[in-house]
Amino acid sequence: MDLDCLGSLILVKKLFPDHRLVRSRIIHPAARALYNLYGDYFDFLTPHDIGGEKIEHIIIVDTSSARRVREFLSCVSNSDPGITIYDHHPREDCDILGAVHAGKPWGANTTCMGKLAMDRGITLEAEEATIALTGIYADTGRLIYENVHREDLETAAWLLDMGASLRLVKSFLETIKEDDQILALNQLLLLCHTRVIQGHHILISYLEIEENIPGLAAVVEKIMEIENPDAYFAVFFIRKKGTILVIARSQKRRINLHELLTVYGGGGHQMAASLMLRNREGPRFWEEFLEYLERSLVPATRAxxxxxxxxxxxxxxxxxxxxxxxxxxxxxxxxxxxxxxxxxxxxxxxxxxxxxxxxxxxxxxxxxxxxxxxxxxxxxxxxxxxxxxxxxxxxxxxxxxxxxxxxxxxxxxxxxxxxxxxxxxxxxxxxxxxx
Ligand SMILES: [Mn+2]
Known part of the structure; x- marks a missing residue:
């Protein structure tokens, strides 16, 4: 559950009062603060709670991947519940059979639920509006990513009318909060350096850490903001597990991170991707990976x-x-x-x-x-x-x-x-x- 998921859920509760919300065991680090403070507003059941029940209908938000909702579906004992999916990701990725799709490809999934609520004349409490607006801001990079549609802006405006607090939204969007993250941020700022590869300004860093640090992606994004390279490849070696973690961000369509990292078994999106490799030696991978980048990047646009x-x-x-x-x-x-x-x-x-x-x-x-x-x-x-x-x-x-x-x-x-x-x-x- 990330912020967009929670924003969607708070509106599902208003739109479908005859349904109950069921929470995931996995909460995105960026969503934890909001979840802790607003737990009561969601009134979640756990997957365990629905174990013995006959489920008539299921609503899934912000994903259409069976793998991601396995923890819920595996608790459903009857075989015939109807399933409706509200998801803003591409529909081709759906592998949940028999589901009805009602989502829209807008910047945030919360927008889809918000539009429905708006059109039905539903009113929200200020707290609910704040949760929903946080979801929209999170998935649209504060309404500036290229995925933004006018519906995101309209719904955001409506949520402001409903009393959403921008001050709270801003505090929930602050992604670097933990001491570990701040330490990593400082280390990476000192370590990272730019290499011009095929005309691109590529920021690279290699850092060995004892254990995985939750919210590292947010740290990488913060460095991206500060250094403004064409792309950033942050390579981590997690000593305890002998694991390599690569977090990559790009600002250029020519640097397709999904394609680049798929070769190693990672992936994600064109502009944001990651990779996890077990049983590797850090320094050796780092060297090999740099060579791979030199070979594989498509030349930059020139005058x-x-x-x-x-x-x-x-x-x-x-x-x-x-x-x-x-x-x-x-x-x-x-x-x-x-x-x-x-x-x-x-x-x-x-x-x-x-x-x-x-x-x-x-x-x-x-x-x-x-x-x-x-x-x-x-x-x-x-x-x-x-x-x-x-x-x-x-x-x-x-x-x-x-x-x-x-x-x-x-x-x-x-x-x-x-x-x-x-x-x-x-x-x-x-x-x-x-x-
Ligand atoms: Mn989303």
Whole structure:
């Protein structure tokens, strides 16, 4: 049971008062604080309690995997209960036979239950609204992950109306609370380092710990936030058990963690995955794993992949007036300038033209007003470097030069379009919802 599961359950209780909630033995570390404080609101039965009963109907939330609900289903003695599933994960993954699906692929499963409650005009107590809103915030990265649908926002708004406390929601979302986690966070911050692999900035760390630390994934995510790499592979060697644990997070679709870790028998989502290996030697695995990453990462996007190849240019010896008319015609705000040999020699922006206009010098050659100290770069420039150059030099055009010839130009528009392509991830690709 994670926060989205608890959020869903509190609403199931309101939606289906003739059903009883049954709790799992396994509670996600991030959900423990909320569960401890609000236990009474759920009024849970245990799987053991339902042992001898005849069950008429079962509602399952936030999963469609038989393995995950085995602890409950194995307690059901009659063979014919109806099953309805409310799950926001892809339906193809369902292996519970005969179940009716009523879920929606929204950012949080709680949203699905919340929409039903909203549409039925159900009112909530402030505590129930807080629990539900925590569920939505948890699974949608506080409503910023790409899995967010308008329904998540609508339901969140409704829960605020019902009296949800954002102050409490915020405190329940604080994922790093335990001393062990804080210690691990500090150790990892000192240990981790960036390696450029295939043009990606990959953060890596290797840490040996005595025992498993609950909530390590939250620690890894916190480091991701601080260091902002393209991907982070945190390798742990748990000495007591001789176990390897890899927790990985990615911010790039090109670095598909599920694919990468499946090779070792792990997996998860595209942007969040993990791996557990028994009976391994830590240092040897670490070495082998780094080699594996070097071999397996798909090369990063480079300037050449996103640049506009058909570049409009001005000539050094044309007049400012000609260049300005041309710019207007093609609706551009800046032009690379070429010299007699066709080499890049400057950049003419609207600002330069304004200067010439103010000085009434529209008939002088472009060369007189163009910016000569131009920032340009090569075709192999990474996206991170492009962004840095834009930011550092306050520019929105980056000419790309290859063999001393202008090969293309990367504009801020090209760059934003590239960034946007990371959009459109389904719920299966959630960045760090639940692994
Ligand atoms: Mn969920």
């Amino acid at each position: 050449r992949d996103i640049m506009t190849k058909k570049v409009y240019t001005a000539r050094e010896d044309s007049t400012i007036l000609e260049a300005s008319k041309y710019m207007e015609e093609i609706n551009h705000t800046g032009l690379p300038v070429l010299n007699g040999e066709g080499r890049l020699s400057g950049f003419l922006s609207l600002r330069d033209i304004m200067k010439a206009r103010r000085a009434s010098l529209m008939h002088v050659p472009v060369r007189a007003f163009m910016t000569k100290n131009i920032i340009s770069s090569g075709p192999e420039t990474t996206m991170r470097e492009v962004e840095r150059l834009f930011y550092k030099h306050h520019i929105g055009h980056l000419p790309i030069v290859e063999d001393e010839k202008l090969a293309g130009i990367v504009t801020s528009w090209d760059f934003l379009e590239y960034k946007k392509q990371r959009k459109g991830l389904g719920t299966e690709d959630r960045v760090n919802g639940e692994t």
